[in-house]
Each structure stands twice: as structure tokens, then as C-alpha cells.
Amino acid sequence: MEWEQLPTETWRQVTIRRDPIYGFGFVAGSERPMVVRSVRPGGPSEDKLLAGDQIVAINEEDVSEAPRERFIDLIRSAKEFIVLTVLHTHQHLEEHLPQTKHSIRMC
Numbered sequence: 001m002e003w004e005q006l007p008t009e010t011w012r013q014v015t016i017r018r019d020p021i022y023g024f025g026f027v028a029g030s031e032r033p034m035v036v037r038s039v040r041p042g043g044p045s046e047d048k049l050l051a052g053d054q055i056v057a058i059n060e061e062d063v064s065e066a067p068r069e070r071f072i073d074l075i076r077s078a079k080e081f082i083v084l085t086v087l088h089t090h091q092h093l094e095e096h097l098p099q100t101k102h103s104i105r106m107c
Helices: 068-077
Strands: 010-017 026-029 034-039 054-058 081-088 103-106
Touching: 054 068
Parallel strands: none
Antiparallel strands: 010 081, 026 034, 026 103, 034 054, 054 081
């Protein structure tokens, strides 16, 4: 059986509906661009986001270089759903995540 080589980067756009209990169901770090650190099992982001995904846009607004506060404001202002544009690099999460003291829970 031949294995196809994975592309080094995959772009995708996902729509996530806010859950009244779990919020959007993911935690992001504080680096730029924001990187998904974890996805809550059974939450609204499961099967949509992967740990290590870089969030480059929220509701079509480029957030790749946005300050942390702008990122949080956009997430909080989304009452029912958000549309995220994410980049997945097919690397192990720990290879491209610097150790930071801040993580943002998207509840």
C-alpha cells in the first residue's frame, strides 16, 4: 500500500456553534497567530479544530497579528456561532508552541 505524502499546510474554514455549557469548546494560547492548545471532547469544536491549528481569521477578520485582547473581544462578541479560518501545519503541537504563561479558554 502506498502512502501519499500529506501537504505541509492545510487551510480550512469551520463554523462552530456556541454551546450554553461548553462555549466554543477550545483553548487557545497567547502567541501570534493564536494556536489551538486543546479541544474539549464532546464539545462544539470536536471534529472541527485540532490542537496545533493556527487561527488566522475570526468571522473573516484577519487576526494573525491581532493583539490578544482583540482576539478575546471577537470570541466574546460572537453570541451564537463563529467562523474560524485555520491553518494546520501537520507538525506535532509541541514543535511549534512556545511555552507561554497565558492560555485563553473559549467558553
